[in-house]
Amino acid sequence: MxxxxxxxxxxxxxxxxxxxxxxxxxxxxxxxxxxxxxxxxxxxxxxxxxxxSEGADGQPLVRKGRAPGQCVALSRIQRANAGLTFLLELFHACERVRVDGDISQQLGDDARDGLLFACRGLSEYVDMQVDAA
Structure with missing residues (x-):
């Protein structure tokens, strides 16, 4: 090729x-x-x-007084934060099911650990992007 x-x-x-x-x-x-x-x-x-350049809402991020590179960094922060929020909501729901729900609806320890690792990774990424912005 x-x-x-x-x-x-x-x-x-x-x-x-x-x-x-x-x-x-x-x-x-x-x-x-x-x-x-x-x-x-x-x-x-x-x-x-x-x-x-796409922000979490699907639209290009434009900020008055910001350079294009800063807008890219801010859009990455928005997307990562939206993903982190969703993962934390999912983890919260999983915990409620674990405590109060039917055992057939519960996620295993490996899935809950995976959600935690994903949240940690996104949080660290947001921190790096904030420094870049």
């Missing part, structure tokens, strides 16, 4: 695109290279929005 044959795939995945078989690479390239019209949104367009 060459960068010239699948330019959008290489732009999206980098060297990892080399590991894809042609049967998978061709339809992905077609999807990524689809042109955007007024009534459709392409996969590549959405990936770029999400990667660079």
């Amino acid at each position: 060459s960068a010239n044959r699948y330019p959008f795939l290489f732009a999206t995945l980098g060297k990892a695109a080399n590991t894809l078989p042609d049967e998978l690479a061709q339809p992905l390239e077609t999807t990524l290279s689809a042109s955007q019209t007024a009534d459709t949104t392409t996969l590549l367009d959405q990936l770029q929005r999400i990667r660079y």
Whole structure:
């Protein structure tokens, strides 16, 4: 596979695109290279929005007096915080079921540990992004 044959795939995945078989690479390239019209949104367009500036509400984050890099950092903080809030709500509900609910509805220790690790990881990421902003 060459960068010239699948330019959008290489732009999206980098060297990892080399590991894809042609049967998978061709339809992905077609999807990524689809042109955007007024009534459709392409996969590549959405990936770029999400990667660079989309806040937790799905809209590009713009702050008056902030540089574009700061807006990117703030949007990352918003998304990570939204994920952290959801995970904590899920963990809280799991704890209520563990204490008061039916045993068949309870999560195991490994799942609860996974939720805690995910919360810790997101919290640490938010802390790093706050320093960057």
